[in-house]
Amino acid sequence: MNYHWNWHIFAQQVQGGSETYADWLAAGLGWTLACALCAWLIALALGTLAGALRTTGNRVLAGAGATWVELFRNVPLLVQMFLWFFVVPELLPRELSLWVKQDMPAKEFVTATLCLGLFTSARIAEQVRAGIQALPRGQREAALALGLTTLQCYSHILLPRALRIIIAPLTSEFMNTFKNSSVAFAIGLMELTFQARQMQEDSEQGIETYLAVTLLYFLCAIIANRAMALIEARTRVPGTPG
Amino acid sequence: MISICGVSKWYGPTRVLDDCSTEVAKGDVVVVCGPSGSGKSTLIKCVNGLEAVQRGEVIVDGVVVTAPKTDLNRLRARVGMVFQHFELFPHLSVADNLTLGQIKVLGRSRDEAIARGLKMLDRVGLAAHRDKFPAQLSGGQQQRVAIARALSMDPVCMLFDEPTSALDPEMISEVLDVMVALAEEGMTMMCVTHEMGFARRVADRVIFMDQGRIVEDCAKESFFGAPRSERAQQFLAKILQH
Amino acid sequence: MLPNLDLEVVGASLPFLWTGLLFSLKLTLVAMSGGIVCGTLLALARLSSIAPLRNAAAAYVNTLRAIPLVMVILWFFLVIPLLTGKPVGAENSALITFTLFEAAFYGEIMRAGIQSVPRGQVAAARALGLTYAQSMRHVVLPQAFRNMLPLLLTQTIILFQDTSLVYAIGAKDLLKAAEVTGKNYNRPVEMYVFVALIYFAICFALSRLVRRLQARVAIVR
Numbered sequence: 174m175n176y177h178w179n180w181h182i183f184a185q186q187v188q189g190g191s192e193t194y195a196d197w198l199a200a201g202l203g204w205t206l207a208c209a210l211c212a213w214l215i216a217l218a219l220g221t222l223a224g225a226l227r228t229t230g231n232r233v234l235a236g237a238g239a240t241w242v243e244l245f246r247n248v249p250l251l252v253q254m255f256l257w258f259f260v261v262p263e264l265l266p267r268e269l270s271l272w273v274k275q276d277m278p279a280k281e282f283v284t285a286t287l288c289l290g291l292f293t294s295a296r297i298a299e300q301v302r303a304g305i306q307a308l309p310r311g312q313r314e315a316a317l318a319l320g321l322t323t324l325q326c327y328s329h330i331l332l333p334r335a336l337r338i339i340i341a342p343l344t345s346e347f348m349n350t351f352k353n354s355s356v357a358f359a360i361g362l363m364e365l366t367f368q369a370r371q372m373q374e375d376s377e378q379g380i381e382t383y384l385a386v387t388l389l390y391f392l393c394a395i396i397a398n399r400a401m402a403l404i405e406a407r408t409r410v411p412g413t414p415g
Numbered sequence: 416m417i418s419i420c421g422v423s424k425w426y427g428p429t430r431v432l433d434d435c436s437t438e439v440a441k442g443d444v445v446v447v448c449g450p451s452g453s454g455k456s457t458l459i460k461c462v463n464g465l466e467a468v469q470r471g472e473v474i475v476d477g478v479v480v481t482a483p484k485t486d487l488n489r490l491r492a493r494v495g496m497v498f499q500h501f502e503l504f505p506h507l508s509v510a511d512n513l514t515l516g517q518i519k520v521l522g523r524s525r526d527e528a529i530a531r532g533l534k535m536l537d538r539v540g541l542a543a544h545r546d547k548f549p550a551q552l553s554g555g556q557q558q559r560v561a562i563a564r565a566l567s568m569d570p571v572c573m574l575f576d577e578p579t580s581a582l583d584p585e586m587i588s589e590v591l592d593v594m595v596a597l598a599e600e601g602m603t604m605m606c607v608t609h610e611m612g613f614a615r616r617v618a619d620r621v622i623f624m625d626q627g628r629i630v631e632d633c634a635k636e637s638f639f640g641a642p643r644s645e646r647a648q649q650f651l652a653k654i655l656q657h
Numbered sequence: 658m659l660p661n662l663d664l665e666v667v668g669a670s671l672p673f674l675w676t677g678l679l680f681s682l683k684l685t686l687v688a689m690s691g692g693i694v695c696g697t698l699l700a701l702a703r704l705s706s707i708a709p710l711r712n713a714a715a716a717y718v719n720t721l722r723a724i725p726l727v728m729v730i731l732w733f734f735l736v737i738p739l740l741t742g743k744p745v746g747a748e749n750s751a752l753i754t755f756t757l758f759e760a761a762f763y764g765e766i767m768r769a770g771i772q773s774v775p776r777g778q779v780a781a782a783r784a785l786g787l788t789y790a791q792s793m794r795h796v797v798l799p800q801a802f803r804n805m806l807p808l809l810l811t812q813t814i815i816l817f818q819d820t821s822l823v824y825a826i827g828a829k830d831l832l833k834a835a836e837v838t839g840k841n842y843n844r845p846v847e848m849y850v851f852v853a854l855i856y857f858a859i860c861f862a863l864s865r866l867v868r869r870l871q872a873r874v875a876i877v878r
Contacts, residue, residue: 176739247860248853249818252832255849263846314465315502319516319568320492329515333506348723355725359824366727370825379735387724387732394723410506412550 182378183385194372194382201368202389208286208364209351209393215290216350220297221336225327227298228305238298245295250288250356257288258360285357285364293350300342304335337408344401351393365389416441416572416603417462422471422481424457424627431457432468433627439572444604446614446635449624450650455607456499458624459574462605463487463494476571492520495565499577501557503549509536509560510545513567521568528567535563539593555586562593572603579610609654615639623647663844667851670838677834678855680748684830685817688755689763692816693809695756696763697798703768714764721761727825729758734826747828751820759816766808770801807871814863818856831855 183195219241226238245253258281262273277283308331316326336343358367369386373379417439424432431454439445447455460466461473464480464487473480478490503512513532517523523531536542539559541552549557558578565573575594579587591613598604598617608614614621614635621638623631623646630644642648702714721729733754738744745753774797782792802809821832829837832852839848 175742243861243864244857247818247857247864249821249832249856251821251824252849252853252856255836256853260846260849309500309502311498311500311502312504314460315496315498315504317465317488318463318491318494318496318498319564320488320490320520321516322488325519329519330504334504337506352723352725355727356822358727366725366731366825369728369731373731373735383728383732383735387728390724390728410550411548413505413548 176380178381179378180381182376182381185376187372188375194376197368197372198365198385198389201363201365201386202393204282204362204364204367205351205354205389205393208282208289208357208362209354209397211286212289212293212354213347213350215287216293216297216346218294219291220294221301221332223294223298224301225305225332227302228331229323238302242295242298245292246299250292250353251359253292254285254288254356254360257284281357281360281362285354285360285362289350289353289357292353293346296346296349297343300339300346301332301335304339305331307338308334337410340401340405340408344398344405347401348394348397351390351397355390416443416476417605418472418474419458419461420472420474422458422461422468422473424461424466424468424470431627432461435471435624435627435629437622437629437632439603439605441603442601443619444598444602444606444617445620445622446618447605447607447622447624448609448611448614448650449630452626453624454627455624456576459576459605459607462574463491463496465496488520492516492568493571495568495570495573497558497561497565497573497575497578499581501549501554501561501581503557503561503564505549507548508545509541509547509549509552512549512560513564516564516568531569532563532567535566536560538566539563540589553586554582555589558582558586558590559593562590562597566597572605573597575604575606575608577607577609579608611639611651611655623650625650663842663847666838666842666844666847669842670835670848670851673838674831674834674852674855677829677831680829681817681820681831684751684755684820684823685813687752688759688816688820689813691756692759692763693767695760696765697767699760699764700767700771701793703764704771718761718764721758722765726758726819727822730754730822730825733757747823747826750826751823751828751830755816755820759812762812762816763809766805766812767801769808770805771797773804774800807867810863810867810870814860814867817863818860821856 183198184193186193187197223238223241226234227242229235248256262270264270265273273280312330312334313326316330317323321329354364355366357364358370361367363371365386369382372382376382419435419437422432422435423430433454435454435458437445447459449455457466461468462475462480464473464485468481471481475490475494479485480487480490503509504515507515510529510532513536514525514528517528517531518525521528533542533545536545539562541556541559541563544552544556544560549560552560562578578594579590582590587610591610594604594606594613595617606613606618618635620633621631621635622629623638623642623644625646631638631642631647633643638647639651642651699714699718702710703718705711705714730751734747734750737750737753778796778800779792782796783789787795820830823830824832824836827833835848835852836845839845842848
């Protein structure tokens with residue numbers, strides 16, 4: 174294998190610029206974290222809603238939840254990115270469409286985050302549904318027997334319990350969100366993978382570049398995993414097995 | 416207080432309730448018994464609208480439960496229910512289990528709800544356990560908390576759905592003692608149970624069900640003295656054998 | 658609002674899209690069969706009593722599962738030519754990458770499948786005098802495979818969607834074909850929508866199939 178190693182590359186300046194390659198990667202990490210975290214919040218909110226809708230027993234609501242899930246689950250994330258970036262702006266009213274295409278601040282970030290959030294929400298919805306269905310039927314009856322409304326029953330009883338049950342799959346979904354944010358390179362969000370490709374072409378030190386970026390992704394995975402473990406410990410109910 | 420009039424219910428083609436009619440007067444204690452699958456749990460759940468009926472009418476304290484416009488949540492807040500599997504909310508402390516309905520449904524202040532809840536908790540002999548979680552209590556204790564939870568809502572009547580059948584034998588009496596005391600204070604009660612000792616002691620009437628039909632509905636004395644139907648005689652012989 | 662859609666471009670693009678779709682399907686099938694074979698070996702290694710083998714397999718699986726697939730694709734595209742000394746092309750690189758990457762995921766499913774077979778089955782097979790390899794081959798793996806069939810297929814649907822990521826190295830799959838046609842005819846909107854519909858139709862149909870399969874497996878158990 175004929176390869177010229179250069180571990181000092183990260184401190185060197187990029188071609189035709191004043192910043193270093195390390196600066197590029199740091200910026201990339203920042204966008205990756207921002208995109209994944211914001212997408213996660215969107216996904217958690219909409220996924221919980223869609224998953225809960227599917228368990229209401231109301232045909233219209235359950236159908237809406239199911240449609241939501243099937244729609245976002247059966248098209249590749251990369252294709253969804255292109256749809257949001259290239260197609261959706263064309264469907265908007267003329268004024269808004271022009272604004273989105275020309276003036277919207279952080280266009281790539283907003284598009285990628287929204288897209289990743291909706292994509293992930295479908296997967297969370299399935300987990301939430303499974304979590305609610307795993308609860309004994311009597312819990313819903315007991316809540317209703319007290320006079321709680323369906324909404325109160327979900328917000329005070331079913332969802333707090335279901336979310337605790339599914340914390341393990343939610344953790345891996347959270348870690349997936351960081352990994353999946355890498356797809357946003359394709360619409361030009363300057364996150365880690367975008368920077369990796371850019372630095373590889375610019376410096377021609379591919380292995381060092383990819384190693385560094387891979388380690389940064391590991392770091393994201395560990396942060397995500399620890400954060401969820403912390404939440405799990407904080408929300409554990411006394412007397413239940415950990 | 417409770418009036419059930421010609422109630423029928425089907426699950427698909429299966430008829431689970433067949434033209435059931437009975438009355439429970441204010442202050443009366445009625446025990447509902449019968450073999451498993453006879454529809455007794457379904458019947459009691461029709462009283463607070465947890466199960467919908469396809470034909471017939473249920474009236475509780477002047478409110479027509481089966482009318483589509485009835486505010487079921489308001490009705491359920493006035494009808495206490497105790498379940499076979501307790502159905503305490505495991506993610507909430509004992510105190511929160513007692514206050515949730517009072518605060519969310521009755522609109523009581525937190526202080527008021529706590530005061531009322533603790534009074535009821537004291538009444539079932541568990542005041543010391545207010546800060547524990549359900550999983551930290553024995554089955555008998557959990558069921559007593561569940562009774563206290565129902566009583567905290569100041570119900571006009573109480574429904575018991577096999578309250579002791581999920582309990583170990585040594586815990587049954589602690590729950591029955593609470594129920595006997597309640598009956599002796601004049602609470603209107605409808606109890607699905609196989610505890611014939613309890614029925615003998617406090618019941619005013621006994622209803623025997625089989626295959627979705629009310630086969631016997633008579634005063635305690637005549638039920639235990641000489642039940643008219645052969646089915647009830649067989650049933651009594653079986654459960655009194657031991 | 659929606660610019661007047663030009664549906665002619667869709668018709669004109671069909672032969673080109675078909676070639677792209679064929680590559681996407683080829684990539685899926687190769688990675689599926691190769692991935693299941695390699696994954697089963699990985700699963701056996703992870704359940705082996707030999708510690709170094711177990712740890713090596715665990716390290717392989719956990720590493721690949723922690724990195725985004727796009728990075729794995731880029732890695733292999735960079736490293737394979739360095740190792741072989743000559744460029745192999747985006748398509749071949751994709752075939753190798755997906756097989757080795759999917760092995761980690763199929764491997765975890767097969768591991769769960771093997772663990773789902775009661776221990777008594779192995780004991781009974783060994784009591785009959787079968788060797789370790791024979792008892793795996795004839796008793797444990799067939800049951801594990803059967804139990805895990807719905808999950809293996811679900812993973813394959815994910816794999817099919819993931820093949821679109823070869824975009825990162827410019828391999829000519831279904832999505833790339835749509836993008837190129839869209840650019841050539843200056844009709845990207847139509848092409849992106851059309852290709853999304855194709856992906857949806859295939860994945861939705863497959864997921865329905867998996868659900869029916871699941872119901873059937875559940876009854877047999």
